[in-house]
Amino acid sequence: MRLIAIGDSIVAGAGDPGHLGWVGRVLAGRRGVTLYNLGVRRETSADIAARWEAEVRPRMVDHEPMRIVLSFGLNDCNLADDGGPGLRVPTAESLKNAQAILTGAARLAPVLLVGPTPTAEPGVTVRAEALNDHLQALAGRLQVPFIDVFRPLAAGGLWQAEAAAWDGAHPGAAGYQQMAELIGAHPAWRAFAQAQEA
């Protein structure tokens, strides 16, 4: 199986001293899975909508099962760089971008959407929780499997404590490991990632 992971810095695993992130950690021991991690720091849903297809296409093959896992939205929830009260991407735009990405990617391979994470910054986190709910509803309408990591990570406290101790947004090894375990145990992941391995 080949797994393409596309999204933001949480997909990239920024801040993980083990350089695995949750994506590498959830695949631990699965030698037959080729991972292509296309997470990019600071990217919003608009950036990913513009980039995903050009990067996914060269990685698609016919001779092995392909899967595409997506996760984005947290950067949309930051305030815009102009210093005003607006977001980097307003919620209506985030949802339009998400719909375009999910419907496009689902034409190429089975897709799974992982929602945004909490952070150590209360304002961003409140908006991420709201966007998480919107994305979950959208995924439901599109019949795309969705994993809500926001609530279990926020409830646990470890994620936000590690983020607060570093840059406010990214945890360390333990946080990424916790996220990997949440996802790995989720029925949606199990159904998505249980393709036969080469």
Add this chain to the structure above:
Amino acid sequence: MRLIAIGDSIVAGAGDPGHLGWVGRVLAGRRGVTLYNLGVRRETSADIAARWEAEVRPRMVDHEPMRIVLSFGLNDCNLADDGGPGLRVPTAESLKNAQAILTGAARLAPVLLVGPTPTAEPGVTVRAEALNDHLQALAGRLQVPFIDVFRPLAAGGLWQAEAAAWDGAHPGAAGYQQMAELIGAHPAWRAFAQAQEA
């Protein structure tokens, strides 16, 4: 620091049950390094010449030191799919592609070239050794630092033994770890990768 690694399946770490490959392993513990791994299986120097810039540009930032490590050529040394005696990419073409990639990438950030690896297939391995020497000479002319992994990996035997036990080309965790240690201890890597961390 942000490190972009671009190349073939050896860069991607195919076959590593730990999903790190040599790139993830050589960065172990360096939390301040963001890794973007753009290795793609089966790609030749021609494929990478066509793709590298479109994928590197969105990952470049001004506010942190950037580094670009490249490794390719082994797939060039395979026989062409037409069943004839020709290579997927003839050596003269491989070197033209390599020159174009290295000169282009060096305009964006400091670059380092890692040569091809041995495999469990003797014909491919003989050609990879010859290409390794050509790439080393080219890198010297271009004043691009180069790391020869071919000879130490071939001499050790572990790499090829692990590859033979799997798919002929890719080792397991121990082979990738050995490659990471060779590279991490090399003066060219130390000079290349010793940027300040954010």
